Amino acid sequence: MSRIALLLRKDALVLWRSPFLLGILLAYPAAIAVLVGLVASYASSKPRVALVDEDGLPPTVEIAGKRFHVDRTIDQVSKNVKLVRLSPEAADHQLRTGKVVAVVTVPPGFIATLKGMVQSPRLEVELSRGTISSRVDQQVQALVYSLNRQLQRAYIGNNLRYVTLILHGGNGSFLGRPFNVLGLERAEKVLQGMPRSPDVEQLQGFIHDARLALANTGAALRATAHPIEYVRAPTRGRTWVLSAEVQAYALGLTITFLALMLAAGSLAAERDENVIGRLARGLVGLGHLVWAKVALAAGVALVLGVAIALAFGVIIEIGGVTGGEPWHRLPLLVVGLLLAGGALGALGALLGALAREARSASLVAVLVVLPIVFLGLIPSEVVPPAGWVSAGLPFAHAVSFFSSALYDLSPWGEVLRQGLWLVGLGLVFVGLARLAARRLLA
Amino acid sequence: MSPLTPLLAARGAGRRFGQRMALEPVEVEVWDGEALALVGPNGAGKSTLLALLAGALEPSVGGVERRKGIRVGWAPQRPAQYGRLSARENLELFARLEGEADPEQAAARLLEAFDLPGEASPSGNLSVGNRQRLNLAISLLGDPEVLLLDEPTAALDPQQRRRLWDRCAVLREAGGAVVFATQNLDEIERNAERVAALREGRLVFTGTVDEYDRSETDTLFA
Numbered sequence A: 001m002s003r004i005a006l007l008l009r010k011d012a013l014v015l016w017r018s019p020f021l022l023g024i025l026l027a028y029p030a031a032i033a034v035l036v037g038l039v040a041s042y043a044s045s046k047p048r049v050a051l052v053d054e055d056g057l058p059p060t061v062e063i064a065g066k067r068f069h070v071d072r073t074i075d076q077v078s079k080n081v082k083l084v085r086l087s088p089e090a091a092d093h094q095l096r097t098g099k100v101v102a103v104v105t106v107p108p109g110f111i112a113t114l115k116g117m118v119q120s121p122r123l124e125v126e127l128s129r130g131t132i133s134s135r136v137d138q139q140v141q142a143l144v145y146s147l148n149r150q151l152q153r154a155y156i157g158n159n160l161r162y163v164t165l166i167l168h169g170g171n172g173s174f175l176g177r178p179f180n181v182l183g184l185e186r187a188e189k190v191l192q193g194m195p196r197s198p199d200v201e202q203l204q205g206f207i208h209d210a211r212l213a214l215a216n217t218g219a220a221l222r223a224t225a226h227p228i229e230y231v232r233a234p235t236r237g238r239t240w241v242l243s244a245e246v247q248a249y250a251l252g253l254t255i256t257f258l259a260l261m262l263a264a265g266s267l268a269a270e271r272d273e274n275v276i277g278r279l280a281r282g283l284v285g286l287g288h289l290v291w292a293k294v295a296l297a298a299g300v301a302l303v304l305g306v307a308i309a310l311a312f313g314v315i316i317e318i319g320g321v322t323g324g325e326p327w328h329r330l331p332l333l334v335v336g337l338l339l340a341g342g343a344l345g346a347l348g349a350l351l352g353a354l355a356r357e358a359r360s361a362s363l364v365a366v367l368v369v370l371p372i373v374f375l376g377l378i379p380s381e382v383v384p385p386a387g388w389v390s391a392g393l394p395f396a397h398a399v400s401f402f403s404s405a406l407y408d409l410s411p412w413g414e415v416l417r418q419g420l421w422l423v424g425l426g427l428v429f430v431g432l433a434r435l436a437a438r439r440l441l442a
Numbered sequence B: 001m002s003p004l005t006p007l008l009a010a011r012g013a014g015r016r017f018g019q020r021m022a023l024e025p026v027e028v029e030v031w032d033g034e035a036l037a038l039v040g041p042n043g044a045g046k047s048t049l050l051a052l053l054a055g056a057l058e059p060s061v062g063g064v065e066r067r068k069g070i071r072v073g074w075a076p077q078r079p080a081q082y083g084r085l086s087a088r089e090n091l092e093l094f095a096r097l098e099g100e101a102d103p104e105q106a107a108a109r110l111l112e113a114f115d116l117p118g119e120a121s122p123s124g125n126l127s128v129g130n131r132q133r134l135n136l137a138i139s140l141l142g143d144p145e146v147l148l149l150d151e152p153t154a155a156l157d158p159q160q161r162r163r164l165w166d167r168c169a170v171l172r173e174a175g176g177a178v179v180f181a182t183q184n185l186d187e188i189e190r191n192a193e194r195v196a197a198l199r200e201g202r203l204v205f206t207g208t209v210d211e212y213d214r215s216e217t218d219t220l221f222a
Helices: A003-016 A019-043 A070-077 A088-097 A110-116 A133-168 A184-192 A198-215 A217-225 A244-272 A276-280 A286-318 A327-355 A358-377 A384-391 A394-407 A412-441 B046-054 B087-098 B103-113 B128-139 B158-173 B185-191 B209-214 B217-221
Strands: A048-053 A060-063 A066-069 A082-085 A102-106 A124-127 A170-174 A177-181 B008-017 B020-030 B035-039 B061-066 B072-075 B146-150 B177-181 B194-199 B202-208
Touching: A003 A019, A003 A244, A003 A286, A003 B087, A019 A244, A019 A286, A048 A088, A048 A133, A060 A110, A066 A070, A066 A133, A070 A133, A088 A102, A102 A133, A124 A133, A133 A170, A133 A184, A133 A198, A133 A217, A184 A198, A198 A217, A244 A276, A244 A286, A244 A327, A244 A358, A244 A394, A244 A412, A276 A286, A276 A412, A286 A327, A286 A412, A327 A358, A327 A394, A327 A412, A358 A384, A358 A394, A384 A394, A394 A412, B008 B046, B020 B046, B020 B061, B020 B194, B020 B202, B035 B046, B035 B185, B046 B072, B046 B146, B046 B177, B046 B194, B072 B128, B087 B103, B087 B128, B103 B128, B128 B146, B128 B158, B146 B158, B158 B177, B158 B185, B177 B185, B185 B209, B194 B209, B202 B209
Parallel strands: A048 A082, A048 A102, B035 B177, B035 B194, B072 B146, B146 B177
Antiparallel strands: A060 A066, A102 A124, A170 A177, B008 B020, B008 B061, B194 B202
């Protein structure tokens, strides 16, 4: 048995005999799943948006002949935000303190301008600073879009009433003034009672064409209002809880924490147990020692990663979730778990060598794991420097590998790219850990 | 074995920890059948010198020479073993790492020789004395010709001390050597032929036990 294998066997035995640590290892995936759920639910919660009514919105408004209940309309259009009515001062204060993420102000004269149908009234939106402001901006735009749609329906309905008058004739009113219209139908009947002549026939032809054209006015108006119709298909596929992303992040988070902790703690423990000198005097080289910790981290990552994937898979199968668990991709996931576990173990070994004591090493690993994970969660398009730093750490590559290995139709290119990243980072960290391991002898 | 070269020698070997020079460059030779006692107050550099001779530490300056094919056993002052493994598992693991042909048999032999418990309880639960016995037993794996012992009897009862020195005597009769650090004058008189005295990281005396007894250096340390 090689020296690395002997040390690996020893570490596995030590781990097995540490019931508290083993319990944490088993409970950790469950805790991670809950945390991911909380984060996801937070991410999908409605942001709080202040509504400042400087126009004194009445309970109901009649626009283009249609009656709108203001509060009900606000409820209907604010599906993605939580609108709260505030005074201008309170809204300003809450925006500055971050209690609301945006302030939508209805300026004086808004309803009057809207009713006039000559100018478009303005809604003023002020957003908080920060990375979610773009998302809030989109949600407020969606709110205005929903309002516009309701108003468009009213306007189109109103316009169509005039078209109907032109077609069929009858009484109408405009800006409060009543009027009577003959209408194309009645005009046609009048012409039919008249002696035939080229002029009459020309007028009859015009009326026929105009009726045909006006019959399509409704569809044309709607098409003009919405050149592209957005149609949402019925919901299909997995819920977010079982999504590919959540599974990839749960795997990545779990093995990042475990591999860093185990490798850092177990390498520093060699010094705590005073065994490092005994090993270093020719029995086991420092390089072999580092590789043994890398192998330990990779092994534990493999076992727990497969356990998590199996748990997800069983839930998905029992729930009859669309798409099912891609069992045939499990061997590819195994490769990813070994590579990611190894690369993270190498980083953990580096931390352990730098910290030198098991307690310090474990603490350092816990402190380091959160920034590593959060850096990996920040989209590089949003904060490019976070993406650059994250590219130099294994977490984001591991998550991309898992996601691609499990769910991409053609995963090979991405898996190869991320696999090479993990191997490269692992080798760099092994080299650094080997150099730093000399500190353990001091 | 060639009698022209020492079994083990420090050639201007010194060690620095950060800014502090723990051991100034020293010249020490260990010859066949010899017992060398290292003496000096706490922090004098005895443990550092033993670790350098054992190869557990790399010298910052100079080097350590070993006669070709010589095996060295080392028992550091603080026991060096895995607390979650039993005494037997520790011995079997280090026997495998030392390249023992039959690790189980070597472990069983040393368990018996040092009167160590063979059950599966972790060695971290053993008494201080038993942990030191295990520490010494591990140092004997691989049948070393040279034994480097750092205050080996501090936690041993009289019977175990006698057994240890008897074992060392057998080793020396077979042409091996023992280097041990001690604070005990009686152990020097009974078990050493030569003495090397260290103070504040410097080698301040080397000579026979008689010369050491006659010198004024002993009053400084022992």
